[in-house]
Amino acid sequence: MRKTLLFLALPLALAACHHDEQAAQSGADATFEANLQQQLLDAKPGSVIDIPAGHYHLQRGLSLRTDGVTIKGAGMDKTVLSFKGQVVGPEGLLVNANDFTIENLALEDTKGDALKINQGKNITIRGVRVEWTGGPKTTNGAYGLYPVKTQNVLIEDSVVIGASDAGIYVGQSHTIVVRRNRAEYNVAGIEIENSVNADVYENTATHNTGGILVFNMPNLSQAGHSTRVFKNQVIDNNTDNFAAKGAAVASVPRGSGVVVNSNDKVEIFDNDIVDSQTANVIISSYFSTNYYNTKGVAADYNPYPKGIFIYDNRFKGGGDSPDGLKFKTLKTAVYGLNGKFPDILWDGYVDEKSLVDGLPPANDRFCIQNGDVGVINADGPHDYKNPSTDTKPYQCTLPKLPPVVLDPEPKA
Amino acid sequence: MTLSTKLFFLLSLLLLTACHRDLDPVAFQADGRPPKLSDWHVVEVRDGKLVLNQGVVPYDLNTPLFTDYAHKLRTIWMPKGVSAKYDPTDTFDFPVGTVISKTFYYPRTADGKFSDVARTFDTSKDFAGEGLDLSQVHLVETRILVHRESGWAAIPYVWKDDQSDAMLARTGAVIPLTLVDDKAAREDFNYVVPDESQCSSCHAQDWVSRKIHPIGPKARHLNRDYHYAAGDENELAHLVKVGYLSGAPAPADAPRNANWADEHASLDARARAYLDINCGHCHNPKGAANTTGLTLDVSVPEDRHLGICKPPVAAGRGTGDHLFDIVPGQPDDSILPFRMNSADPGTMMPELGRSTVHREGVALIKAWIASQSGGCVAIH
Numbered sequence: 115m116r117k118t119l120l121f122l123a124l125p126l127a128l129a130a131c132h133h134d135e136q137a138a139q140s141g142a143d144a145t146f147e148a149n150l151q152q153q154l155l156d157a158k159p160g161s162v163i164d165i166p167a168g169h170y171h172l173q174r175g176l177s178l179r180t181d182g183v184t185i186k187g188a189g190m191d192k193t194v195l196s197f198k199g200q201v202v203g204p205e206g207l208l209v210n211a212n213d214f215t216i217e218n219l220a221l222e223d224t225k226g227d228a229l230k231i232n233q234g235k236n237i238t239i240r241g242v243r244v245e246w247t248g249g250p251k252t253t254n255g256a257y258g259l260y261p262v263k264t265q266n267v268l269i270e271d272s273v274v275i276g277a278s279d280a281g282i283y284v285g286q287s288h289t290i291v292v293r294r295n296r297a298e299y300n301v302a303g304i305e306i307e308n309s310v311n312a313d314v315y316e317n318t319a320t321h322n323t324g325g326i327l328v329f330n331m332p333n334l335s336q337a338g339h340s341t342r343v344f345k346n347q348v349i350d351n352n353t354d355n356f357a358a359k360g361a362a363v364a365s366v367p368r369g370s371g372v373v374v375n376s377n378d379k380v381e382i383f384d385n386d387i388v389d390s391q392t393a394n395v396i397i398s399s400y401f402s403t404n405y406y407n408t409k410g411v412a413a414d415y416n417p418y419p420k421g422i423f424i425y426d427n428r429f430k431g432g433g434d435s436p437d438g439l440k441f442k443t444l445k446t447a448v449y450g451l452n453g454k455f456p457d458i459l460w461d462g463y464v465d466e467k468s469l470v471d472g473l474p475p476a477n478d479r480f481c482i483q484n485g486d487v488g489v490i491n492a493d494g495p496h497d498y499k500n501p502s503t504d505t506k507p508y509q510c511t512l513p514k515l516p517p518v519v520l521d522p523e524p525k526a
Numbered sequence: 527m528t529l530s531t532k533l534f535f536l537l538s539l540l541l542l543t544a545c546h547r548d549l550d551p552v553a554f555q556a557d558g559r560p561p562k563l564s565d566w567h568v569v570e571v572r573d574g575k576l577v578l579n580q581g582v583v584p585y586d587l588n589t590p591l592f593t594d595y596a597h598k599l600r601t602i603w604m605p606k607g608v609s610a611k612y613d614p615t616d617t618f619d620f621p622v623g624t625v626i627s628k629t630f631y632y633p634r635t636a637d638g639k640f641s642d643v644a645r646t647f648d649t650s651k652d653f654a655g656e657g658l659d660l661s662q663v664h665l666v667e668t669r670i671l672v673h674r675e676s677g678w679a680a681i682p683y684v685w686k687d688d689q690s691d692a693m694l695a696r697t698g699a700v701i702p703l704t705l706v707d708d709k710a711a712r713e714d715f716n717y718v719v720p721d722e723s724q725c726s727s728c729h730a731q732d733w734v735s736r737k738i739h740p741i742g743p744k745a746r747h748l749n750r751d752y753h754y755a756a757g758d759e760n761e762l763a764h765l766v767k768v769g770y771l772s773g774a775p776a777p778a779d780a781p782r783n784a785n786w787a788d789e790h791a792s793l794d795a796r797a798r799a800y801l802d803i804n805c806g807h808c809h810n811p812k813g814a815a816n817t818t819g820l821t822l823d824v825s826v827p828e829d830r831h832l833g834i835c836k837p838p839v840a841a842g843r844g845t846g847d848h849l850f851d852i853v854p855g856q857p858d859d860s861i862l863p864f865r866m867n868s869a870d871p872g873t874m875m876p877e878l879g880r881s882t883v884h885r886e887g888v889a890l891i892k893a894w895i896a897s898q899s900g901g902c903v904a905i906h
Binding site for chain 2: 151152154155175177178179200201202224225226227252254256260263279331333335358359360361364405406407408409410411412
């Protein structure tokens with residue numbers, strides 16, 4: 115394996131002097147940036163680009179188009195690439211390649227997305243921190259870790275803070291494992307969108323607007339299905355929604371734990387879902403986003419969530435201060451001024467044409483096996499006029515999804 | 527070829543040769559990256575002018591990509607005895623050995639500093655067909671696209687301040703300049719030379735194969751007249767005449783994009799031509815932006831694929847608080863002109879290749895959206 119050592123002579127002292135708010139790029143930073151760009155251009159399959167500890171200011175987004183490259187830092191708090199003074203973007207790092215690994219470094223304050231991997235298979239993101247250091251702001255970049263149109267993807271032991279859309283966002287991909295990450299102060303902590311076969315487990319999602327999202331958007335290359343969300347800590351996701359309007363996640367109410375929108379075959383089990391003030395779990399259709407219009411949405415798009423199975427989670431708190439006038443009014447109407455929503459909120463949209471004796475076909479049902487957990491059907495289709503708290507319609511089970519197996523397994 | 531055409535061709539060749547007898551022949555570099563632009567002998571500085579070597583044919587596009595108001599001298603050269611195969615839709619099938627160059631430059635302002643450059647589209651005073659008078663222009667960069675056995679390679683060169691040659695700049699450059707308009711209003715900006723990999727961001731129009739291709743030399747962009755040294759002529763016809771293109775129909779039978787600035791053309795044709803060249807290299811069914819479901823090349827029908835009432839997918843704050851890419855009749859509620867009207871790296875589109883707003887381009891797209899009827903009504 116080729117191994118390329120980067121700038122042995124780079125002064126380590128640099129790390130100490132970058133706590134100011136200036137985005138100024140020093141001569142050493144400029145040299146670093148040019149050398150790093152050169153390494154990315156020169157990379158061959160098998161190249162390992164080592165970036166030593168240090169805090170480096172970059173002006174320009176980086177990109178890589180060679181298969182089989184590994185980028186390694188000295189640790190997510192030791193090797194920091196800061197894009198605070200970025201003049202060319204939009205990403206921090208854009209990758210269009212297969213067999214890519216990035217680990218143990220941080221990307222800070224990119225103008226747009228931090229790490230975008232567009233088209234590629236066998237992608238490993240490990241121990242990467244993405245952070246917008248000024249806290250949650252609409253002007254922060256949209257996505258933190260952002261593989262799209264990829265397959266065989268592992269994101270683990272990473273941290274994403276402050277994304278104005280989704281911290282970890284896997285889109286239009288398949289065979290995905292997202293585990294042991296921490297997502298906080300993003301609009302969406304972790305989002306799986308239009309993807310097939312994803313396991314999301316042992317993550318901590320906290321202080322986001324919505325903790326973990328599984329969405330299907332219209333007009334894209336594939337419809338998503340088969341995601342398992344399990345063993346996660348989804349806690350106190352009550353940050354005000356700071357997404358720009360029009361972004362899909364702008365429709366997510368503050369205080370959402372796990373949200374499924376228009377996606378199919380989603381299993382939510384064995385999670386701790388705690389203190390999300392709108393609801394700990396929300397199941398909804400694309401109609402509730404207010405973006406649905408017949409001109410702009412493909413005719414074959416299915417906006418209904420189908421085959422949703424929720425079981426054995428540990429719910430606590432939440433539902434006590436829902437976001438938005440409609441939900442507040444609904445909560446007060448059904449549960450009283452001091453009452454709270456139950457743990458599961460369903461917007462109530464269902465494909466009427468598919469119903470058999472008033473219920474969806476067996477495998478399309480919405481099933482709950484979670485003790486005496488409450489559910490409210492908000493009756494969205496009739497503007498919340500006739501909500502129902504009856505839990506009988508959800509007393510069913512669904513076949514469990516098999517675990518996602520990465521093949522090939524990522525390099526350790 | 528008729529006898530008279532042959533004679534004309536020979537005569538032109540002789541005339542051209544006379545101008546460039548001190549230049550070494552164009553050097554197709556089969557591999558590597560020569561350190562100086564002059565190593566290619568495509569365009570070279572001679573006697574205060576940037577001149578074109580023998581066989582180097584200049585061309586223009588009906589509607590060009592906007593690059594911070596830079597003017598562009600585009601050229602094409604091919605080895606003897608080979609030609610490109612015509613295609614009605616895609617980039618012509620150029621033979622190995624083809625060298626395409628694009629030199630970005632600005633007219634200088636009267637009495638201005640060297641970093642003061644004119645904000646103008648008027649290229650009529652540039653004499654680009656015969657070369658550029660260095661006392662009148664500021665050369666910024668020249669990009670070489672060379673077709674090798676291994677495929678196309680993109681190699682960027684940045685001009686030295688003394689304008690004597692351009693030097694290899696694989697990692698690109700950031701060059702502070704000031705745009706000065708004809709009322710002397712000034713706008714400082716960073717002209718950004720892309721690095722080699724960023725070149726591919728636009729030139730790889732298929733993000734699975736990742737192969738790069740020239741963008742401009744397509745029938746619809748070249749089907750126009752050019753002011754050659756020997757007089758005006760249709761570019762397709764000229765390329766056929768000099769032997770660089772085979773299989774082309776008569777220009778009247780080839781597709782032709784509108785000139786975005788030609789007010790005799792329909793608003794729709796101008797807007798679609800503008801979106802095609804500025805956006806279609808990524809926003810096509812195989813391109814980098816196919817993740818968005820938005821297609822902006824000239825072939826897309828006028829429906830949601832073009833963005834009409836289409837909710838954005840991954841625009842993030844690039845939505846500018848708007849719900850749809852295009853709201854017919856409502857340009858100020860539409861995402862497309864919002865992103866075009868930004869120079870912020872996290873918001874603007876295209877995301878590379880400019881640091882300033884193309885005001886006239888924004889005005890065109892806004893006028894086009896304003897002319898559409900309908901609106902977008904959400905259903906619940």
